Amino acid sequence: MTGIDALLANPPAWKSRRIGLVTNHAACTADFRPSREALLAEGFHITRLFSPEHGLETTGEDGKEMPDGTDRLTGLPVTSLYGGKLAPDPHDLADIDVVLFDIPDIGCRFYTYLWTLTHVMEACAARGKHLVIADRPNPLSGVMALAEGPGLDERHCSSFIGRWNIPVRHSCTFGELAGYFQSTYILKNTLQLDVIPCKNWQRTMFFPDWSPSFVPTSPAIPCFASALLYPGLGLLEATNISEGRGTATPFRVAGAPWMDGPRVAALVNDLRPDGVYARPVHFVPVAGKYQGQKCSGVMLHVSDRAVFRPVKLGWLLIRLIHQIHPGDFAWAPYPTFVNPGGARHLDLLTGLKNAESLVADGSIGEIVEYTGPGDWTARIEPYLLY
Incomplete structure (x- = not known):
């Protein structure tokens, strides 16, 4: 039972007070009803909605500024927190x-909804507003042994895809x-924070263990497989390698017109990375990098999610492709609303200053040094709820 289902089952005293709901269309109840619709039906006095990157409908293009608007489902006003501002004013x-x-x-860490939460926390602390988080399980499990770095250099690499020092794969819930x-x-006495915990979730559970269907x-991120691979293949955003945007399998494939997919797949499999297998494929993106061009590459199949380490795999892929195709591989900017020039994108993704040389150079064995x-x-143990 997620926090929102627990909240609906046991309505709080504040349900009749004026509520601002920070949400999107992926936030559903156990029976896949949008949270905002279910809350209104149960008499919660919601007066305004706030939406993160991709907008309330979760359909906005990656990194594209989202406008304010009106929710077609509820008629409520929607204030974008990925537009003129990143926090409620x-x-x-x-x-x-x-x-x-x-x-x-x-x-x-570099999925932006988390950092929208931090801006909301700061705004609530500054204005003396009560903040309630309806907690949800981490779809990649809460197993701390599967957390992967690097940590984040706050002095040089703080951004909207990583403000504070936590690992890339953090193994925690938002609560x-x-x-x-x-x-x-945040000064603890300045923020009234309550977390409505999930019920019956165990840290060893992955998304398929508690839900029959993934809501994009x-x-x-249309499916669980994309979410599981994202902490690693997301690093490809900073390269001229397609990460599968514009295909039916985003963040599950890696390729380029110049890539030798069969060779890359064979080398990956020879190294036997934990819990994953590479298969050579061809694909043609309809958007994003190499739009309309035939790409040779690999598709990654996770065979054992309990041991799979996506960040380590992402580094491995970049390092192998860089070694095999030194004349074709290149780093690339990644322009977004919060980073219009797209500069230093790999630094911001990894949290490491001068990350390009660290990721691409050196031996395969050295990857573990950077992904711990x-x-x-x-640091997190005193705050674990489950």
């Missing part, structure tokens, strides 16, 4: 008593991270 919060946050995550952020980055969280989670388990 004093005017937005003036006629709100409680801010309720319900957005599904995919367990990766747990909020407790840690409140204690570490954004255009390029550091002291994360010790």
